[in-house]
Amino acid sequence: MDQQAKIAQYSNPEVLVTTNWLKENISNVIAVESNEDILLYDTGHIPGAVKLDWHTELNHPLRRDYLEGPAFAALMDAKGIGRDDTVVLYGDRSNWWATYAFWVFKLFGHEKVLLLDGGRAKWISDGGELTTDKPSVTSSAYPIVERNDNDIRAFRDEVQSHIGQPLVDVRSPEEYSGERLHMPDFPNEGATRGGHIPTAASIPWSKAVQEDETFRPLSELEELYFSNTGFDRDSDFIAYCRIGERSSHSWFVLKYLLGVKNVRNYDGSWTEWGNLVGSPIATGSSPGTLV
Amino acid sequence: MGQPSRLPDRHRFESRDPGLTLASKEIIEEFSFLEGNTKLELLLEFSEALPELDSRFGDNPELLERVEECQSPVFIAVEGNAENVALFFSAPREAPTTRGFASILNTALNQHSAQEILDISDDFPSMLGLDALISPLRVRGMRGMLARIKRKTAELIDQK
Numbered sequence: 001m002d003q004q005a006k007i008a009q010y011s012n013p014e015v016l017v018t019t020n021w022l023k024e025n026i027s028n029v030i031a032v033e034s035n036e037d038i039l040l041y042d043t044g045h046i047p048g049a050v051k052l053d054w055h056t057e058l059n060h061p062l063r064r065d066y067l068e069g070p071a072f073a074a075l076m077d078a079k080g081i082g083r084d085d086t087v088v089l090y091g092d093r094s095n096w097w098a099t100y101a102f103w104v105f106k107l108f109g110h111e112k113v114l115l116l117d118g119g120r121a122k123w124i125s126d127g128g129e130l131t132t133d134k135p136s137v138t139s140s141a142y143p144i145v146e147r148n149d150n151d152i153r154a155f156r157d158e159v160q161s162h163i164g165q166p167l168v169d170v171r172s173p174e175e176y177s178g179e180r181l182h183m184p185d186f187p188n189e190g191a192t193r194g195g196h197i198p199t200a201a202s203i204p205w206s207k208a209v210q211e212d213e214t215f216r217p218l219s220e221l222e223e224l225y226f227s228n229t230g231f232d233r234d235s236d237f238i239a240y241c242r243i244g245e246r247s248s249h250s251w252f253v254l255k256y257l258l259g260v261k262n263v264r265n266y267d268g269s270w271t272e273w274g275n276l277v278g279s280p281i282a283t284g285s286s287p288g289t290l291v
Numbered sequence: 292m293g294q295p296s297r298l299p300d301r302h303r304f305e306s307r308d309p310g311l312t313l314a315s316k317e318i319i320e321e322f323s324f325l326e327g328n329t330k331l332e333l334l335l336e337f338s339e340a341l342p343e344l345d346s347r348f349g350d351n352p353e354l355l356e357r358v359e360e361c362q363s364p365v366f367i368a369v370e371g372n373a374e375n376v377a378l379f380f381s382a383p384r385e386a387p388t389t390r391g392f393a394s395i396l397n398t399a400l401n402q403h404s405a406q407e408i409l410d411i412s413d414d415f416p417s418m419l420g421l422d423a424l425i426s427p428l429r430v431r432g433m434r435g436m437l438a439r440i441k442r443k444t445a446e447l448i449d450q451k
Contacts, residue, residue, distance in 0.1 A: 038388065039387035040385065042335050042387075043387050055426050056424060092385065
């Protein structure tokens with residue numbers, strides 16, 4: 001299927017753009033690259049794009065939390081992004097970290113945020129130009145906006161009371177079953193218990209993307225998230241992974257491509273749940289029940 | 292780039308100090324002189340300096356072993372004898388951080404004795420001061436790469 005026709009089928013086709021669209025509109029938007037590999041931008045990026053470092057720029061410096069309003073406004077000023085600017089996010093690894101940045105932009109209610117379908121890899125395979133020139137940016141006095149954690153972010157107590165309702169674990173099958181907690185030669189991957197939150201369905205995040213790193217067509221996503229689970233568009237979803245990055249990708253798919261009205265990302269994810277004293281856990285490949 | 296390289300001279304090392312080779316000490320020193328993002332620029336320089344993989348490995352990929360601990364695919368091979376161990380690395384261009392780590396380990400350890408490699412501190416990756424700039428998981432990936440090199444070096448001298 002033609003990429004544009006595929007995008008047109010999604011619930012919110014306006015948030016996803018193609019390489020061609022970005023080439024034509026690059027002077028009217030601010031392209032933002034957010035990668036898993038934080039050196040990748042410096043090896044070459046879309047002309048005019050600024051770099052957003054998920055590790056050092058989006059997190060609160062002291063607490064395990066995201067930036068607060070003043071720091072987010074300062075970050076936007078440093079990137080040359082104004083409140084009314086259209087931001088186009090893209091990145092490596094099928095937009096894994098780009099969707100994470102997308103989610104953080106939405107915590108601050110930035111309205112015009114788009115995603116490049118297929119991310120960095122698709123831009124390159126489509127013959128898009130790369131440059132190592134850093135763009136000059138102009139601050140646009142981004143207003144201080146209070147972060148809104150109510151609509152798209154879930155906290156542990158909310159997850160606890162959500163058990164039995166649509167809950168999606170987007171990690172690998174080995175992490176879900178509890179077989180893999182830490183990798184060989186590593187003392188620990190960040191949690192003291194392996195397994196998943198009871199009743200959570202296992203839908204690894206990467207199943208939502210195709211070989212060329214673009215999203216799967218609507219019918220395939222519906223099968224993956226709805227037919228296989230019994231959930232639907234009216235369900236109230238919570239997605240989680242290890243620290244909330246991979247589940248931002250699934251959050252994006254559920255909210256914007258499938259049109260699920262209520263979907264939250266539990267960023268505490270397994271590194272919180274798997275360490276939380278007394279939290280219920282299920283192991284093995286079945287969702288399990290709350291005992 | 293046009294600028295003089297900040298990479299340490301790979302041919303100057305001749306160290307018997309347990310724990311760190313002279314080359315690894317020089318790398319630690321190079322990083323310690325730099326602040327914030329310039330540390331990342333040095334890491335990028337290392338990634339660009341990783342030698343091309345010897346073409347014979349292209350025909351014999353089974354000679355390389357995948358380092359599972361790394362988030363990006365990186366393969367290593369260890370050859371030679373107790374006096375002189377040769378290291379080979381393969382990491383994709385789309386993973387410059389991983390390439391940078393491989394290149395640092397190559398500069399620090401390639402063509403050293405097996406004993407020097409086995410003696411190098413497991414904490415060497417953490418001595419570069421990159422934890423605050425790169426996720427701790429990635430720095431642990433480099434520790435995994437080092438552990439794999441040591442294990443394969445031990446296997447190499449056991450066989451002889």
